[in-house]
Amino acid sequence: MSERDYKVLVVDDDLEMCGLLSDVLRGEGFSVHTLNDSLEASQWLKKEDFDVIITDLKMKGLKGLDLLEEAKQVAPLTPVIIITAFGTIESAIKAMKMGAYDYITKPFQMDELTIIVKKALENRLLKKEVIRLKKEVESRYHFHRLIGKSPPMQKIYDLIERISDTSSNVLITGESGTGKELVAKAIHYNGVRKEGRFIAVNCAAIPETLLESELFGYKKGAFTDAKADKKGLIFEAHEGTLFLDEITEMPLTLQAKLLRMIEEKEVRPLGDTNSYPIDVRIISTSNRDIESSIKQGRFREDLYYRLKVIDIEMPPLRERKEDIPLLIQHFIKKFSEEMKKNISGISEETLKRLLNYPWPGNVRELENVIQRAITLTRYETILLEDLPITLTVEKEESLIEKGAKERYTIDQLEREYIKRVLLEAGGNKSKAAEILGLDRKTLYRKLQEE
Numbered sequence: 001m002s003e004r005d006y007k008v009l010v011v012d013d014d015l016e017m018c019g020l021l022s023d024v025l026r027g028e029g030f031s032v033h034t035l036n037d038s039l040e041a042s043q044w045l046k047k048e049d050f051d052v053i054i055t056d057l058k059m060k061g062l063k064g065l066d067l068l069e070e071a072k073q074v075a076p077l078t079p080v081i082i083i084t085a086f087g088t089i090e091s092a093i094k095a096m097k098m099g100a101y102d103y104i105t106k107p108f109q110m111d112e113l114t115i116i117v118k119k120a121l122e123n124r125l126l127k128k129e130v131i132r133l134k135k136e137v138e139s140r141y142h143f144h145r146l147i148g149k150s151p152p153m154q155k156i157y158d159l160i161e162r163i164s165d166t167s168s169n170v171l172i173t174g175e176s177g178t179g180k181e182l183v184a185k186a187i188h189y190n191g192v193r194k195e196g197r198f199i200a201v202n203c204a205a206i207p208e209t210l211l212e213s214e215l216f217g218y219k220k221g222a223f224t225d226a227k228a229d230k231k232g233l234i235f236e237a238h239e240g241t242l243f244l245d246e247i248t249e250m251p252l253t254l255q256a257k258l259l260r261m262i263e264e265k266e267v268r269p270l271g272d273t274n275s276y277p278i279d280v281r282i283i284s285t286s287n288r289d290i291e292s293s294i295k296q297g298r299f300r301e302d303l304y305y306r307l308k309v310i311d312i313e314m315p316p317l318r319e320r321k322e323d324i325p326l327l328i329q330h331f332i333k334k335f336s337e338e339m340k341k342n343i344s345g346i347s348e349e350t351l352k353r354l355l356n357y358p359w360p361g362n363v364r365e366l367e368n369v370i371q372r373a374i375t376l377t378r379y380e381t382i383l384l385e386d387l388p389i390t391l392t393v394e395k396e397e398s399l400i401e402k403g404a405k406e407r408y409t410i411d412q413l414e415r416e417y418i419k420r421v422l423l424e425a426g427g428n429k430s431k432a433a434e435i436l437g438l439d440r441k442t443l444y445r446k447l448q449e450e
């Protein structure tokens with residue numbers, strides 16, 4: 001950027017001074033706007049974004065300090081330099097307190113002024129940069145429609161950014177509900193392929209017999225029901241993205257055909273003698289262990305390598321708990337807007353419970369829990385009672401598991417078991433003895449051994 005791109009506003013009711021300042025600053029390459037009416041200046045402030053403002057302190061109409069106050073409100077990042085006559089230093093200091101960038105006393109050397117203006121400009125650019133960086137950091141709390149600020153999510157955002165403009169195939173793995181489809185869409189809509197279409201095909205939902213004709217299309221007469229030519233979904237995704245959800249469910253015969261399509265970049269519809277060139281990026285997903293499918297001979301290894309040129313593994317929610325509060329806020333906002341309810345948040349106790357839950361269904365489960373809570377709640381805050389029962393009863397760890405984890409001796413295990421039975425019997429020793437198959441005396445003895 002040259003100085004010419006920076007706009008300086010000079011306000012002084014002394015016409016001569018205005019002219020002088022304007023000449024000097026123009027000489028330095030700034031674009032200068034001079035006004036000798038401070039009221040008019042106040043109007044200009046509202047419609048133009050100046051980089052530096054220089055104003056005299058004593059003027060008819062609006063005073064320099066009033067103008068400063070206005071500038072602070074409408075353009076808080078624009079530095080204001082005050083010109084003041086000798087003898088009014090107090091008011092200059094007052095101006096500094098009100099947020100002026102600097103002041104200069106008349107008479108002054110023009111060099112002095114240009115140095116201050118340049119420094120002020122630097123200050124403004126720095127402030128703007130800080131704000132921009134701050135925004136950038138904040139925006140990393142989400143990416144496209146993905147929410148999350150945890151380190152593993154940040155890594156995923158970086159990766160999406162790096163690969164969006166390439167055409168490499170991507171394989172996204174991860175448990176159900178971790179956001180695999182959202183990642184696929186973020187890749188598509190963040191890159192050059194967004195001009196093309198995002199075609200989603202769920203390999204598990206379409207019957208085997210239909211999947212082939214859906215994907216590759218057919219010629220009229222290719223089979224009994226083929227009354228007319230039909231374009232396959234792969235064609236629809238030309239120059240865009242073909243999203244193959246749950247790829248491990250694809251039958252082996254189709255896997256071979258897909259592999260051929262990837263290698264030759266051509267598609268041949270059913271019943272057609274010709275092949276047609278095609279340009280698609282394939283993003284596929286799996287929530288199963290593909291490698292074991294390969295070992296079992298249910299998935300082609302060569303296709304696997306073609307699909308996972310880039311692989312993304314989605315972390316389960318329980319491994320990035322710091323994202324939970326952010327996701328909760330997001331879903332509260334989403335569903336309370338949708339249901340036109342005024343829900344502001346969640347009680348601390350409820351949040352704690354949600355943070356401690358292992359979320360086997362990941363973000364989808366959390367989304368459902370919040371949606372349900374917002375439907376049910378009668379207050380402005382989500383309470384424990386609005387959670388489903390699976391979340392409200394804290395599951396006690398099985399004694400055997402605990403014992404195995406902490407390497408109990410038989411004696412320790414016995415003591416722990418006795419304690420638990422006694423607790424469940426409400427402290428009634430006769431009842432506990434009965435459950436334990438001991439006589440009361442033995443139970444007493446065992447209790448005293450502790």
Ligand SMILES: Nc1ncnc2c1ncn2[C@@H]1O[C@H](COP(=O)(O)OP(=O)(O)OP(=O)(O)O)[C@@H](O)[C@H]1O
Nearest residue numbers: 145146147175176177178179180181182287363364
């Ligand atoms: N990071 C996230 N931020 C916001 N919403 C999310 C996030 N991850 C998942 N979701 C939401 O959770 C739900 C499930 O996400 P998605 O369909 O992408 O998961 P998936 O991994 O494809 O699951 P599945 O394996 O069951 O198909 C969607 O409603 C999605 O909007």
Ligand SMILES: [Mg+2]
Nearest residue numbers: 180181245285
């Ligand atoms: Mg999915």
